[in-house]
Amino acid sequence: MLETSPIPSQRFTEGVPRDEDVSATEPYIKRGIRDEHGSQNPVDAMLYEENGGRKHLLLLSEIFSSVQGEGVNLGSPSVFLRLAVCNLHCWYCDTKYTWLYSEKMLQSVRAELGELGVDESKFPSDLRVYERSAEAREVPIKEVESRIRAFEIKHLVVTGGEPMLQQSQLVPLLRELKNGSGYNEKSNFYVEIETNGSIKPTEEILPFVDQWNVSPKLASSGNSTFARERKDALKSLASLPNSFFKFVVSQECFDQDLQEIESLASRYGISPRKIILMAEGTEASILKDRTASLSKVCEKRGYRITPRLQILLWGNRRGT
Numbered sequence: 001m002l003e004t005s006p007i008p009s010q011r012f013t014e015g016v017p018r019d020e021d022v023s024a025t026e027p028y029i030k031r032g033i034r035d036e037h038g039s040q041n042p043v044d045a046m047l048y049e050e051n052g053g054r055k056h057l058l059l060l061s062e063i064f065s066s067v068q069g070e071g072v073n074l075g076s077p078s079v080f081l082r083l084a085v086c087n088l089h090c091w092y093c094d095t096k097y098t099w100l101y102s103e104k105m106l107q108s109v110r111a112e113l114g115e116l117g118v119d120e121s122k123f124p125s126d127l128r129v130y131e132r133s134a135e136a137r138e139v140p141i142k143e144v145e146s147r148i149r150a151f152e153i154k155h156l157v158v159t160g161g162e163p164m165l166q167q168s169q170l171v172p173l174l175r176e177l178k179n180g181s182g183y184n185e186k187s188n189f190y191v192e193i194e195t196n197g198s199i200k201p202t203e204e205i206l207p208f209v210d211q212w213n214v215s216p217k218l219a220s221s222g223n224s225t226f227a228r229e230r231k232d233a234l235k236s237l238a239s240l241p242n243s244f245f246k247f248v249v250s251q252e253c254f255d256q257d258l259q260e261i262e263s264l265a266s267r268y269g270i271s272p273r274k275i276i277l278m279a280e281g282t283e284a285s286i287l288k289d290r291t292a293s294l295s296k297v298c299e300k301r302g303y304r305i306t307p308r309l310q311i312l313l314w315g316n317r318r319g320t
């Protein structure tokens with residue numbers, strides 16, 4: 001597993017400009033599928049429109065219980081609902097199995113790393129094509145609800161991939177979990193959604209989300225500015241009283257990342273108390289040192305710091 005960023009720091013300033021972004025949603029975009037909000041939710045639209053109406057399905061990667069390892073609810077016992085597919089493709093992503101399903105996508109990420117000046121010998125070890133049929137399954141929403149309730153933990157973290165690609169499908173699930181059929185011990189879940197901040201939430205989903213964990217991607221992620229910085233989405237998420245913004249800071253482009261975070265905060269009105277910094281890395285001893293360096297920055301700027309508790313406790317393993 002990747003332990004240090006392989007990208008020379010001087011290559012980080014602009015990101016990788018590309019004419020057209022290739023993503024795991026491309027097959028749906030090519031089929032011309034659009035949802036009622038435009039073209040940003042092709043997976044949602046696929047699940048919504050096929051067979052002439054709503055298919056009560058979510059495109060699921062995995063469901064498991066653990067403790068929340070990052071952010072303001074660090075340490076809270078939680079059920080994690082990980083949805084498949086992402087509209088971005090960060091080279092350091094530790095859940096590539098949720099979106100890296102084609103040779104074309106693999107070549108695209110490899111090309112980006114090449115353009116960023118990374119030697120092939122330093123490419124992430126998990127950079128490979130995953131089998132979509134084994135990793136992403138269409139599961140009925142009722143079944144997802146039963147599996148979540150079976151853990152008997154009323155704290156749900158919806159993550160991915162990019163879960164907001166399926167936000168229309170999430171609404172009925174979250175409505176049930178928040179309200180149930182009459183209040184009882186297993187309803188009234190606390191719901192967090194983890195998102196890369198590139199998709200604007202609809203009015204329908206807002207009442208069912210207690211906390212938005214927004215993690216906008218920086219130039220050092222390898223995604224183009226067009227793909228990662230969607231103005232409407234960021235403005236909308238920044239204006240919510242229950243949103244936090246978690247930024248991954250890489251060691252090799254420490255200063256550039258921090259400048260970019262400051263610039264995003266100023267352009268989208270993100271107050272320092274909403275900002276959480278997290279060191280990039282999947283190796284416990286390296287993360288510890290990086291987190292210590294970042295904590296000094298947080299002290300000065302009034303940001304928060306978060307460790308990656310799951311890495312410290314379990315290493316870089318799935319289902320933690």
Ligand code: SF4
Pocket residue numbers: 086087088089090092093094095096160161162196217
């Ligand atoms: S946005 Fe998140 S899930 Fe998507 S590729 Fe980047 S790190 Fe992975």
